[in-house]
């Protein structure tokens with residue numbers, strides 16, 4: 001298979017012609033995975049979804065004092081079809097578990113999950129028949145946030161850890177989406 005090199009060219013308003021190096025445009029060479037991971041990691045849109053008291057801390061994380069917008073995650077979406085990350089903020093009851101799973105299934109790939117707080121991660125103080133003893137029994141969890149309640153800073157730190165994780169992803173399947181070479185076209 002022929003070796004493939006991806007070249008990405010950025011420009012600003014002073015370089016109206018994309019990729020025109022003669023007009024002092026900047027040139028960056030990278031691979032496609034890195035570019036895609038950067039875009040995904042820095043625009044993680046959370047689902048508007050709160051289960052209990054932890055949700056108050058989640059709301060505080062987007063307020064001006066903590067300002068989750070600095071990390072590109074302030075756009076909470078009201079539909080799972082536009083969301084990238086589900087933040088399970090609060091205790092998950094057994095009655096709610098199938099609903100949570102359905103909402104998770106409605107989110108498009110790739111998607112991630114943050115389990116926020118002791119209740120979501122392990123049942124917390126609710127060690128009883130009504131509460132799921134860990135949201136990872138229902139959906140795959142990428143990052144766990146400890147505490148009761150975790151502070152907004154802790155949630156922001158979890159988003160940063162998720163960003164790190166995404167930036168190391170390898171999207172092997174995207175190889176199938178690469179355009180065909182001229183030789184393949186003419187064959």
Ligand code: SF4
Pocket residue numbers: 052053054089090091116117118119120124147148149150
């Ligand atoms: S971890 Fe604490 S703050 Fe969060 S839902 Fe449980 S009891 Fe409430």
